[in-house]
Amino acid sequence: MSDYRIHGETGEWEVVIGLEVHAQVVSNAKLFSGAATAFGAEPNTQVSLVDAAMPGMLPVPNRECIRQAVRTGMAIDAKINKWSRFDRKNYFYADLPQGYQISQLYHPLVGEGSVEVEPEGGSPRTIGVERIHVEQDAGKLMHDQHPTMSYVDLNRSGVALMEIVSKPDMRSPAEAGAYLRKLRAILRYVGSCDGNMEEGSMRADVNVSVRKPGDEFGTRTETKNVNSVRFVMNVIEHEARRQVELIESGGTVAQETRLYDPDRNVTRTLRSKEDAHDYRYFPDPDLLPLELDDAFLEECRKSIPELPDAKRKRYEMLGISAYNAGVLTAEVETAGWFDALLATDVDPKQASNWTVAELFGALNRTGATMATCPVSPAHAAELLKLVADGTISGSIAKTVFEKMLESGEPAGTIVEREGLKQTSDTGAIDAEIDKILSQNADKVADYKAGKQQLFGFFVGQTMKAMAGKANPGVVNERLRAKLG
Secondary structure (H helix, E strand, O other), X not given: OOOOOEEEOOEEEEEEEEEEEEEEOXXXXXXXXOOEXXXXXXXXXXXXXXXXXXXXXXXXXXXXXXXXXXXXXXXXXXXXXXXEOOEEEEOOOOOOOOOEEEEOOOOXXXXXXXXXXXXXXXXXXXXXXXXXXXXXXXXXXXXXXXXXXXXXXXXXXXXXXXXXXXXXXXXXXXHHHHHHHHHHHHHHHHOOOOOOOOOOXXXXXXXXXXXXXXXXXXXXXXXXXXXXXXXXXXXXXXXXXXXXXXXXXXXXXXXXXXEEEOOOOEEEEEEEOOOHHHHOOEEOOOOOOEEOOHHHXXXXXXXXXXXXXXXXXXXXXXXXXXXXXXHHHOOHHHHHHHHHHHXXXXXXXXXXXXXXHXXXXXXXXXXXXXXXXXXXXXXXXXXXXXXXXXXXXXXXXXXXXXXXXXXXXXXXXXXXXXXXXXXXXXXHHHHHHHHHHHHOHXXXXXXXXXXXXXXXXXXXXXXXXXXXXXXXXXXXXXHHHHHO
């Protein structure tokens, strides 16, 4: 359990956190219509008659959207309900053409599951997931297109969302951040949501309350549509402190919906929080209940790929450090690239160290990503093998790698063209060593008198004289013989 506490005038307070994550389902068409779902299209160019709520239009469930939600549930070991039902959630807003949203309240598609998290600086935790239900998104109001009017873009109207509702199991911003990052990774591995929070395809409603440790839950607020992990953590920090100060000054926390202002890093009231009965839920009369058969569920189960935790354990079994395994499995593109590298039969430990130190360093420096990485796993494997078999030294490998990044050429081509092969020719190495020892007779005398640390100096001078192409093992062996 987290030891995160808010220190108020009346002592310590505990924060209680639950997240409702809205994840846009990866599918070519919307939840109940055939309209496209591509991000960034011109306003109102991806709107069918169903999405625009024209009279007489009937919704038809998109099988792929249901399949993606079921696969997501399976990935968090959740209960899959073979019988579920759609409900109408009634509210009136300019970007909701029907005057209601088709959602699931009483009988969701996915029941209880869990997500394992490891918060930074904290102990591993299991965060419960209460349910995943499928619903349609609303449209989007655009307030900056006209001086006196707001415009409505219905491209997003009817897009399939999974609402993933956690239990109030988190007790610190770090735990909430770890949960959101882990959930995003799972969705991206499964392929059910691209997790692009900047584009709004994954966003979180943040429920926060405070209490004295061990007391009953306090009154919670809900901060809507927070679109980054950092902002979610900021909301929790700010909202918890605001509630503690409010209670300690004699006020009471109102159950309300709030908005986060990232520029000022504060939350502010949006409206009083509605309860379920305020939405007048009732079963949607246009849609039959969903009934899933065993064949469909089996097909979903077989399509689940190796997930982050399983992949991390497999990497650790190969001798890869826990830190490297965690870094390499955090993003699905990284894990895919590294798996392709492992398939070339390189040494796993050496490959992981090189990927985390050299490749990630280069990507950070150049602003590239794994998706745009100019070095393929096959080319990386060739470089690693040239080091492993002694063809080039570790220092020469760094030079070759820089040239690979610039040109996209294979390591072998660069090594051959530029004459970078390592030499183990003892005659050539001996000749250079003899020169260096004769030029540094005073240091040779000091070494023989007991200054053993000078050995590194002689190695460095020899490697420098041979432009880094001498085999370090042979250099060490010949120097020891000559200094012995």
